[in-house]
Amino acid sequence: MFCAANRYVDGPATxxxxxxEAYRMMADEIVLNGYPSIIGIS
Structure with a gap:
């Protein structure tokens, strides 16, 4: 989903x-607020 949302892939800078625990926290945020909440799209 990150690639689709950003419309590009930047392998070396990934x-x-x-x-x-960071993955669990991101998943909780996604469940509550969707993918834009973790990639900075309002």
Whole structure:
């Protein structure tokens, strides 16, 4: 979904959280507010 929302893929600049809890927190935010809430689209 990130690629579809951003309309591009930037492999070399891709990051991933090191801590597993970060994924749970992002998932909770997505469930409540949708994908725009985690990618900065209002």
């Amino acid at each position: 990051w991933a959280p090191d801590h597993p």
